[in-house]
Amino acid sequence: MFKKLFGNKPKVEDNKNVQENEQLENPTELLMVKLFFKKKPIFNDKLIEEELKKRFEKIEFPNTSEKTENSRHYFFKDYEVKFAEGNIPAQATIFVPDEIKIDYSELITSFRQSWNWQQAEDTVKNCSHEILLTDLMSRNLDYKGRIEYFQKFVVSIVSAMKPSAVWIRNSEVILEPNDFIEKGSQNNCQNINAFMNVRLFNIQESENEMIMDTLGLNSLGLPDFEFRFKTYDPQKIAGLLFNYGHYIFENGVVIEHGNTIEGIEENEKLNCYFNDSQLEPKRIVIEINNGG
Incomplete structure (x- = not known):
């Protein structure tokens, strides 16, 4: 389902209007x-x-x-x-x-x-x-x-x-x-191809709402990604998370609390916030938010 999802290099932008919170880290885990x-x-x-x-x-x-x-x-x-x-x-x-x-x-x-x-x-x-x-x-x-x-x-x-x-x-x-x-x-x-997975879950209490995340970056002390949504194509969100997961692996934690990243649609900007994950296992994730 999520095999051919490579895209262009992601773009990250600062958003100076968002108050920065303390950037939390995941503890490394046994591989x-x-x-x-x-x-x-x-x-x-x-x-x-x-x-x-x-x-x-x-x-x-x-x-x-x-x-x-x-x-x-x-x-x-x-x-x-x-x-x-x-x-x-x-x-x-x-x-x-x-x-x-x-x-x-x-x-x-x-x-x-x-x-x-x-x-x-x-x-x-x-x-x-x-x-x-x-x-x-x-x-x-x-x-x-x-x-x-x-x-x-x-x-x-x-x-x-x-x-x-x-x-x-x-x-x-x-x-x-x-x-x-x-x-x-x-x-x-030296890659994260097998040690990072993109997962998809339906939210039972909310009709047509889904949540997707990456899992595996946390084991290396990096943040995973998490995105809760209704109207997007899950295949495209999988590609987005996959690309940003690789971006973090290659460049380190260069996304900061309050940054915006390039989204799915043309000229779309998505907000990023460091937060506790909604999904298990509990860990620090970069929560992507479209402002909706």
Whole structure:
């Protein structure tokens, strides 16, 4: 539904007549991906290490004594994280849960909001095993470096282990594995293609009113976007949010409370306000308002 939505570079303008509020920030969150399999996944360390070496120059692999049946831990020395006590490499883990059971209840929203893969729900429900991938000790990295190294890691594991489906927990989207590899690999894995989703919800108490948002920028400490509307074409609003989400990722938080941005219609200006989100998960969003 929301696949071909790229437009021109968004325009942001100051509105000096609007009183500025304190610009709030989202706390960074653990980056988390689940891979789903129809059969029990088996660690092929040789293949995993070959894929990682394609994307990283300096990696510390777990030695034989550190390897267990259900986990792996990697150190990426290309990405140094600075702490007051000293610097350490960014890290990532693979973890296989002891319990062989997929919790479909946590995927309900993702089943409904994975617009680019209509077979997502059926595919995942035909799976019986999962593994969990997370970053570690990397929240102090610049957000672009953080998403770059973690996506390199996930793309490597997906390429090596060939799951049936990929769930990005931070953006609540389920992707077909090859689609994830294509999206995640762009721009040397420094992109927000998979870790930001555009969602659509109907507002039950208000006829014909809808609300759309982005989800995933918040995990990197950036604001998401949210827009409540009645008369607009949802496809066009999806494109608007998608483009502004990428704009924030590329340029940082350059939109300020009270700025106006270019809208859908010719010469249309939309107001932007930092606010608490109306939708779950609760976070700071840039609320877009057409003044109606």
